[in-house]
Amino acid sequence: MSVQKLAERRADLCHPLIAVPSHDELVEQLFVRDLKQFVNGPLEGVQAELADEEGRSLDKAGSNNGVADLRARMSQHQSFRTWLALKRESQRQLWATVGDSVERQAPQLEALAEIAAPRGSVRTSESFVPPDYILRGDIHLMPGGNAHDDGSLMQGAVMDRGGAVFMLGRNGGMLNDLRGQTAMAHVLTRRPDFTPERILDMGCGIGTSTVPSAQCFPDAEVHGIDVGASILRYAHARAEHLGAPVHFSQQSAERTDFSDASFDLVFSCVLFHETSQAAMFNILAESRRLLRPGGLAVHLEVPLLHDNSDTWVELNGELEAQYNNEPNWRGALTADYMKMMVAAGFGDVMTGYQPTSPAARQGPFRFGAESEGVFRSWFVASGTA
Structure with missing residues (x-):
């Protein structure tokens, strides 16, 4: 498929540069989306109810550090520990499924990014040092984080589809x-x-x-x-x-x-x-x-x-x-x-x-x-x- 035809197909979605998943990649992404909805919806609701029960018990005991004490109480419950594991793993899986799809399309995306007569501009610097809070961890668990740079635009492509x-x-x-x-x-x-x-x-x-x-x-x-x-x-x-x-x-x-x-x-x-x-x-x-x-x-x-x-x-x-x-x-x-x-x-x-x-x-x-x-x-x- 020519770059022009590919751009037209992508434009039907929202804009020509976004990564388009294959059938199997889309199924994976939709599964992760639904898993995240389940984790952050019904499962979180159950934990909130459990926290309410534990919180009333802590109030009676006269807790001096409500957050730390509630977390200690909650951590005794297998369902809470499982929920936390699912919360983190579902986010990791989101980036894994999106990253694989973007990597497969890297040459096409780089070709689409070649703008013959740009009206805007982009200015980067090899000497730029990102703030510490950006470098301490990969924000949203996106591998490499917001400041990752390998000379390409693939991190942006992952952020777009993943977002x-x-x-x-x-x-x-x-x-x-x-x-x-x-x-x-x-x-x-x-x-x-x-x-x-x-x-x-x-x-x-x-x-x-x-x-x-x-x-x-x-x-x-x-x-x-x-x-x-x-x-x-x-x-x-x-x-x-x-x-x-x-x-x-x-x-x-x-x-x-x-x-x-x-x-x-x-x-x-x-x-x-x-x-x-x-x-x-x-x-x-x-x-x-x-x-x-x-x-x-x-x-x-x-x-x-x-x-x-x-x-x-x-x-x-x-x-x-x-x-x-x-x-x-x-x-x-x-x-x-x-x-x-x-x-x-x-x-x-x-x-x-x-x-x-x-x-x-x-x-x-x-x-x-x-x-x-x-x-x-x-x-x-x-x-x-």
Whole structure:
């Protein structure tokens, strides 16, 4: 099959660069998807009920360390230990099945990534050193992690297909762009007539949030930064195939090489829980430094914020950090974003929940204090320069 024919076939799915599984590979991926749904749905529900029973017993005993004591109690149950093993192994199997499929198609994907006259660009550096929290473990258990680079764009291809399977299609289907569309819907909720000239996506990954910003504001100059050279090469080619002229560069969101006051809109999507508590402050300060007067910063996170009043929720966050390699899961989901944004120098700070939007300019344009549920809304903190 010619590269052109292959591109046309892939475009029917969402965009020409995404890895297309064979029949058997698709069956494997769907099995892992269903297994993950079972592990994170009914099986987790059983453990939550068991934790509730154990928690009541600990309350009567007067526990001084609720999370540690609950974990010790839960670890005595075979079902809990089995659930944890399944939680980790199902995630490992996701990347294994996706990785095999991507590796089989590597030559075709590299050929499709050759863009004759790119409108955007990609800039990487061999001397770039990723932050420690990126290097300490493979985030989401993806082999090699976000910063892996072998000179190709295959890590990005694995992240693209794996992300869509991992999100179970609930984050915008195979484009996996619901968060980016929602972030832009929040921008328009705050400022319906906003026309930014320069936009920056911090922690852009393969561009699933960056491209929606370019589509929402087609006259803007759009930039995306991340720590992985491979995923940025893929992001660039992906954006080109989707008709979005984006300039990608390998940088840490904690400190970029852009000039002061050089962007009208700076945003991130689910970045903070993959960093560190110190990095969160640095990233907020950097996003403030980069904003022009009157500019807007928007930082979107998973809508699972809590105040540590529920011991099972707190323990589950600890398990997510450990068993899915989410380095700052607990820190990001218990932070006071209002105080952090104000401390970083933002004005007119708003924190709350933005309903998901499949297309930013179609809304819904409402924002409130209550979550509408996972995948139905996202937590957003935003402020102005």
